[in-house]
Structure formats: C-alpha cells, structure tokens
Amino acid sequence: MVIKIGLVGCGAIGSEIARSIDRGEIAAQLVAVCDHNPETAQELISSLGIKPIKANLVELVDRSDLVVEAASQRAVPAIATAALGKGRNLMIMSVGALADVDLYRSIKRMASEHGSKVYLPSGAISGLDGLKSASSGSIKSVTLTTTKSPESLEGAPFIREKKIDLKGLKGPTTIFEGSAAEAVKAFPANVNVAATLCLAAREGNVRVRIIADPNIKVNRHEIVAEGDFGLMTTRVENVPSPKNPKTSYLAALSAIATLRSIVEPIKIGT
Ligand SMILES: NC(=O)c1ccc[n+]([C@@H]2O[C@H](COP(=O)([O-])OP(=O)(O)OC[C@H]3O[C@@H](n4cnc5c(N)ncnc54)[C@H](O)[C@@H]3O)[C@@H](O)[C@H]2O)c1
Structure with a gap:
C-alpha cells in the first residue's frame, strides 16, 4: 500500500521533500500540503507534476497516513496534537521543540495511546547512528560545536537579547556556550x-558551543562523544x-532518507 503523506510547511525542507516524492524517489503519495503563507503552498503545488491539494491542518490530517512537519518549533504542538490525536504517524523536523520536556512527554504519550510512530530525522548532523548505539551503554559527555x-545567526533570540553586533565580527568568535536545552x-x-543529540544520547550530558565566523561558507557541526564505548568524533561541513x-x-x-526508510522494507543503520 502506498502511504499518503501530508506536508505542513512548504519552505526549504518541505519543498525538497515534495520534489523528491514527485520525482518518484520515495514510494509515497503527497496528498496534501499546507503553509501559513498560501502563496508559498501554491507555488510549490504549481512546481509539481502530481499535484497535492492545498488544505488546512484538519483536512490534511484526515487525508494522510503520515504527517510531515517542516514548519517551525512553534507549530509543533498543534501539528502533533492534530496528527497523533487521529492516530497518524508523524515526522518532526523542528526537533528543537522537543527540548520542552512537557511537550516531549505529551507527544510520546499521545503516540503510544494511539499506536502512532514519531520520526525525528538526524537532520544536519552525522554520527547519530553511533551515538544511539553508544547510548545503550553509558555516555559520559557529548559536545556539539557549531560554526556558522x-x-x-541573525535574528536569534540570544543575539537580540545580548545585543551582539554580528556585523562587527572580524574572525571566528564563540558567542554561546551552554546546555543543549539553553542552546535550542x-x-x-x-x-x-x-x-x-540530547534525545539520542538519552541521559548523556550534551554541551553546545556556537561560533560565528565571518569567513565561513558552510554550516559546520562537530560532535565529540565519550562513554563506555570509547570516543567518537564527527564533523560535517x-x-x-x-x-x-x-x-x-x-x-x-x-x-528524504527518513521517509525512504519508512516506506522501504530493509532498514540500514542503527
Ligand atoms: N532537524 C534539523 O536538523 C533541522 C535542520 C534545519 C531546519 N530545521 C527546522 O525545520 C523547520 C523547517 O525548516 P525550513 O528551512 O524548511 O524553514 P523555512 O522557513 O524555509 O520554511 C518553513 C515554512 O513553514 C511555514 N510555516 C511556519 N509555521 C507554519 C504553521 N504553523 N503552519 C503552516 N506553515 C507554517 C512558513 O510559512 C514557511 O513557508 C524549521 O523549524 C527549522 O528550524 C531542522
């Protein structure tokens, strides 16, 4: 049976997902899309060969087996409640929302009450497979250093509150150090x-350092994890x-890879 996907958020991530389904790379049907901005949704629909309908959240959930959130952290509670309340599966891209422990617990409870699955892709980092395996033992520490x-980083609450002059930076500068919950x-x-990372590391203590570098052209994430398993370092640019x-x-x-692993019979990796 081909699974029916409803997409909430037609921006950078949502439109890549939609195009991948349209190119036949994921054995699924994109049945409905929704976006705060109706023009963004319409623009995406127009670019697709097989056109989903433009729907509101309730209609989208009704038509879907799997709801994909690619909107914003703020949108997660409403999307999760609508999707999981009707027993749909859910993929969340704005994983930062789950740093709110109460929201995380309520999503987990709704999913188990309704027999749904919630998928959290690895996103922009590498090494989550190893970290998940390592968390079956004990993890002593995890450090994420992000350089952007x-x-x-413009417009982030921390930058506004601390009145950091990003335009005045001359070289790589550490602008934040703290826990993962604070960073999110x-x-x-x-x-x-x-x-x-926090969710994958379970009880592991995750620290975050953010560096602003006026000369960098990539988003660099470096992870160092230590535990019973040994030492792991990963770096992605x-x-x-x-x-x-x-x-x-x-x-x-x-x-896209997570959606493929959901619909394909063989699962690779941890
Ligand atoms: N997990 C990761 O590693 C990872 C990496 C990058 C981005 N993200 C997150 O994924 C989300 C999507 O990223 P993006 O780059 O596609 O963002 P984007 O800004 O390009 O697109 C988001 C779209 O969602 C729409 N939207 C926002 N709130 C909505 C709502 N309540 N209902 C319907 N539509 C809504 C916006 O109008 C916009 O078109 C963001 O929250 C982003 O922080 C996660």
Whole structure:
C-alpha cells in the first residue's frame, strides 16, 4: 500500500521533500500540503507534476497516513496534537521543540495511546547512528560545536537579547556556550540538532558551543562523544540551503532518507 503523506510547511525542507516524492524517489503519495503563507503552498503545488491539494491542518490530517512537519518549533504542538490525536504517524523536523520536556512527554504519550510512530530525522548532523548505539551503554559527555556565518545567526533570540553586533565580527568568535536545552531556546532556527543529540544520547550530558565566523561558507557541526564505548568524533561541513541559509541542505536530504526508510522494507543503520 502506498502511504499518503501530508506536508505542513512548504519552505526549504518541505519543498525538497515534495520534489523528491514527485520525482518518484520515495514510494509515497503527497496528498496534501499546507503553509501559513498560501502563496508559498501554491507555488510549490504549481512546481509539481502530481499535484497535492492545498488544505488546512484538519483536512490534511484526515487525508494522510503520515504527517510531515517542516514548519517551525512553534507549530509543533498543534501539528502533533492534530496528527497523533487521529492516530497518524508523524515526522518532526523542528526537533528543537522537543527540548520542552512537557511537550516531549505529551507527544510520546499521545503516540503510544494511539499506536502512532514519531520520526525525528538526524537532520544536519552525522554520527547519530553511533551515538544511539553508544547510548545503550553509558555516555559520559557529548559536545556539539557549531560554526556558522553571522548572517545565518541573525535574528536569534540570544543575539537580540545580548545585543551582539554580528556585523562587527572580524574572525571566528564563540558567542554561546551552554546546555543543549539553553542552546535550542537561544537559537531556535539554528540548532535543532542539539535537541536531536540530547534525545539520542538519552541521559548523556550534551554541551553546545556556537561560533560565528565571518569567513565561513558552510554550516559546520562537530560532535565529540565519550562513554563506555570509547570516543567518537564527527564533523560535517554543510552547504546551506539556497532557500534558507539557516537550514543545511543535508537536513532536507535527511528528511528524504527518513521517509525512504519508512516506506522501504530493509532498514540500514542503527
Ligand atoms: N532537524 C534539523 O536538523 C533541522 C535542520 C534545519 C531546519 N530545521 C527546522 O525545520 C523547520 C523547517 O525548516 P525550513 O528551512 O524548511 O524553514 P523555512 O522557513 O524555509 O520554511 C518553513 C515554512 O513553514 C511555514 N510555516 C511556519 N509555521 C507554519 C504553521 N504553523 N503552519 C503552516 N506553515 C507554517 C512558513 O510559512 C514557511 O513557508 C524549521 O523549524 C527549522 O528550524 C531542522
């Protein structure tokens, strides 16, 4: 049976997912899309060969087996409640929202009550497979160091509150150090990966450092994890999405790979 997908959010990630389904790379049908901005949804529909309908959230959930959230952290509670309340499966891209422990618990409870699955793709980082395996033992520490261009950090709550002059930076500068939960609140559009790391590392202590570098052209994420298993280091240098420089192209590819693993009979990796 071909699964029916409803997509909420037709921006950088959502449109890559929709085009991949349209090219036949994911054995699924995109039945409905919705976006805060109706023109964005219409533009995406017009670019597709097999056209989904433009729907509101309730209609979209009714028509879908799997709801894909690619909208914003703020949108997650309403989308999760609508989808899981009707027993649909859900893929969440704005994983930073789950740094709110109450929301995380309520999503987990709704999913188990209704027999649904919730998928959280690896997003813009590498190494989540190893970290998940490692978390079956004990993890001592995990550190994420993210280096991005000042432009891609512009507008983040932490930058506004601390009145950091990003345009005045002359070289790589550490602008934030703290826990993963603090990082997600301070930079909601930049470090969803910190929340994903926390969830994968279970009880592991995840620390985050954010560096703004006026000379960098990529979004760099470096992870160092230590535990019973030994030591793991990973580093990925991501090409920013042309549509949204805050988002790495790999995050969209990770969403596509997760959808493929949902519909394909053989699962690779942890
Ligand atoms: N997990 C990861 O590693 C990772 C990586 C990059 C981005 N993200 C997150 O994924 C989400 C999507 O990223 P993007 O780059 O595609 O963003 P984007 O800004 O390019 O697109 C988001 C779209 O969603 C729409 N939208 C926002 N709120 C909505 C709502 N309540 N209902 C319907 N539509 C809504 C916007 O109008 C916009 O068109 C963001 O929250 C982003 O922070 C996660």
